[in-house]
Amino acid sequence: MKNILIFRKFPRKALSPTSWHRPHHLARFCTTPAASLLAPHRCSSSPSRPATPSRLLTMSLPKSDACRKSKVLVFGAGNFGSCLADHLADSQHEVFVWSRSPNIVQSLNDSHRNPEYLKDHIFPATLKAIGPEFPTAETIQQMDVLLFAIPTEGVRQTLAVLRPALDEDNLPLLIFVNKGVEINTRALTLEIIVDTCGPKIAKVATFISGPSFAKEIVRRQPTSVSVASLSKEAAQQASDLFHQPWFRCYTGDDPIGVELAGALKNVYAIAAGMADGLGFENNTRAMLITRGLAEMTRIGTAYGASPLTFLSLAGVGDLFLTCSSTASRNFTVGYRLGKGERLSYILDTLGSVAEGVSTAKGLKKVIDDLAVSAPIASAVYGVLHEDKDVHEQAQALLCLPAMSELDLPSTPGRPAQLLMRKLGMEIV
Numbered sequence: 001m002k003n004i005l006i007f008r009k010f011p012r013k014a015l016s017p018t019s020w021h022r023p024h025h026l027a028r029f030c031t032t033p034a035a036s037l038l039a040p041h042r043c044s045s046s047p048s049r050p051a052t053p054s055r056l057l058t059m060s061l062p063k064s065d066a067c068r069k070s071k072v073l074v075f076g077a078g079n080f081g082s083c084l085a086d087h088l089a090d091s092q093h094e095v096f097v098w099s100r101s102p103n104i105v106q107s108l109n110d111s112h113r114n115p116e117y118l119k120d121h122i123f124p125a126t127l128k129a130i131g132p133e134f135p136t137a138e139t140i141q142q143m144d145v146l147l148f149a150i151p152t153e154g155v156r157q158t159l160a161v162l163r164p165a166l167d168e169d170n171l172p173l174l175i176f177v178n179k180g181v182e183i184n185t186r187a188l189t190l191e192i193i194v195d196t197c198g199p200k201i202a203k204v205a206t207f208i209s210g211p212s213f214a215k216e217i218v219r220r221q222p223t224s225v226s227v228a229s230l231s232k233e234a235a236q237q238a239s240d241l242f243h244q245p246w247f248r249c250y251t252g253d254d255p256i257g258v259e260l261a262g263a264l265k266n267v268y269a270i271a272a273g274m275a276d277g278l279g280f281e282n283n284t285r286a287m288l289i290t291r292g293l294a295e296m297t298r299i300g301t302a303y304g305a306s307p308l309t310f311l312s313l314a315g316v317g318d319l320f321l322t323c324s325s326t327a328s329r330n331f332t333v334g335y336r337l338g339k340g341e342r343l344s345y346i347l348d349t350l351g352s353v354a355e356g357v358s359t360a361k362g363l364k365k366v367i368d369d370l371a372v373s374a375p376i377a378s379a380v381y382g383v384l385h386e387d388k389d390v391h392e393q394a395q396a397l398l399c400l401p402a403m404s405e406l407d408l409p410s411t412p413g414r415p416a417q418l419l420m421r422k423l424g425m426e427i428v
């Protein structure tokens with residue numbers, strides 16, 4: 001598979017070695033390593049800012065191209081956009097975050113806080129917020145990296161506005177972290193990029209996905225993610241940008257699988273939440289995670305992704321995380337449905353996006369097109385979008401006939417092949 005590499009090299013100065021040992025906010029907040037191991041870091045004038053366990057602070061990364069300072073623009077100042085902006089600013093990159101909310105822009109710039117998301121967190125003073133107007137072409141063209149942290153339904157519109165500012169011969173690194181499928185078109189983000197920006201740009205787009213709650217990343221809890229692109233070099237550069245001892249990156253070349261895994265696991269997290277809400281216990285959750293993984297792998301293989309990708313951080317890693325924690329918004333939606341709340345009320349009061357709700361709709365069309373067996377995803381779709389009763393759907397699932405445990409489709413690959421053809425590439 002031949003890729004033409006057209007994005008810019010990071011042209012930035014090398015960081016001082018100490019900056020890899022200790023991100024700047026920790027340098028500001030931590031006094032002695034022993035104190036930092038035992039207690040959250042304190043700022044005299046502001047509330048606590050918990051940080052990395054001190055032993056990690058003494059670890060250094062090998063010197064490489066990663067040690068270059070990049071100019072990064074993050075689209076979206078929700079939970080994940082803010083959290084990744086925080087991480088990159090702490091790694092000494094020059095980071096700008098764009099928000100549609102004037103209140104968020106002002107608060108991030110004036111008090112280094114996001115008034116709507118990660119409210120307890122104090123962001124690095126070097127992080128600059130811009131908006132609510134869309135960034136100008138001049139601003140965009142100054143960036144080495146554009147990072148998209150908005151829900152999938154907003155990606156097409158954002159890229160359409162952005163496209164005229166992109167120069168195909170001098171591209172920034174383009175990184176996407178959303179986890180969803182577009183409802184009406186069933187498109188993955190890679191396909192949305194082909195449609196709005198063309199194949200040359202899509203070939204170097206990079207996807208980051210994995211078990212990564214924003215609220216834990218800002219507390220520097222060790223986290224690992226999959227980083228995938230059709231371009232090996234783009235994946236490596238994205239990994240270099242993000243990789244730290246507390247944020248480990250693993251590269252791969254199956255962006256379709258990584259994207260699908262990230263989108264699908266949200267639907268199974270809703271199923272696991274429903275089971276919890278209905279009062280089922282640990283055996284049931286383990287069953288849902290395992291059978292959910294089997295379904296995800298079947299859908300992914302029928303789509304043309306590698307089945308192995310579903311065993312990655314983006315696959316089983318994220319599935320396990322979101323199916324087993326009330327910190328997951330998707331799990332919470334399911335839990336509240338299981339407890340009898342109405343979906344419209346849950347979504348009105350959730351305060352943040354749960355992508356599994358819209359993905360279940362797009363996914364249903366994908367499952368029907370591929371004629372693949374996905375009873376759990378279909379049951380979730382029934383509750384969310386056909387107003388079916390959650391108890392009845394659970395009962396119907398439990399009454400399915402016994403079946404073979406490992407059953408992958410024999411003729412995999414149609415949608416991925418079509419997508420690769422749009423990209424002017426073939427699956428090898």
Ligand SMILES: NC(=O)C1=CN([C@@H]2O[C@H](COP(=O)(O)OP(=O)(O)OC[C@H]3O[C@@H](n4cnc5c(N)ncnc54)[C@H](O)[C@@H]3O)[C@@H](O)[C@H]2O)C=CC1
Binds near residue numbers: 100179
């Ligand atoms: N929160 C988390 O821990 C993680 C989230 N993600 C994914 O990242 C994506 C964003 O999630 P969160 O930041 O958590 O959601 P959020 O609900 O906290 O924030 C979303 C942000 O995007 C903005 N937005 C929504 N539609 C937009 C549009 N059309 N144009 C521009 N901006 C728009 C919102 O105003 C908000 O600032 C989702 O796809 C999610 O699945 C991925 C990994 C972890």
Ligand SMILES: O=C(CO)COP(=O)(O)O
Binds near residue numbers: 210212213
């Ligand atoms: O994807 C996530 C963590 O990896 C976040 O999950 P939720 O969107 O369900 O909160």
